Amino acid sequence: MESKLLNQINVEKLPESLQDLVDCIGVTAAYQLSLHFGGQPLYVPKNPERSVLLKRVGYEALNKLSYRFAGATIEIPKHDHFDRQLRDLAIIEESLRGASRKELAQKYGLCLRHIGNIRKGAV
Incomplete structure (x- = not known):
């Protein structure tokens, strides 16, 4: 159910921080991040190949995340949005x-x- 409905999410109704994540890595990867790390600060590695995040969001999304936020700690909103x-x-x-x-x-x-x-x- 969720994967089919995720593409119907109205991104404009999400908090700005989630909108930025969706813009960067797509709605599915942003949802996965919020499921596993929601409500927590998350360090985005400069070298994505050695990151635990690879399992959660995949190579392409992690590369995009790394390109945009490398070396920074970002706050991941909860998945209840x-x-x-x-x-x-x-x-x-x-x-x-x-x-x-x-x-x-x-x-x-x-x-x-x-x-x-x-x-x-x-x-």
């Missing part, structure tokens, strides 16, 4: 497939009004 949008996209998708507001509210732990707002695009 992505998660809210992914949840809302999943709710809209399930709604289009016929799920009721009540079913969605129970599944996602939200009130009926919030589900209605998400379905209308008000959130």
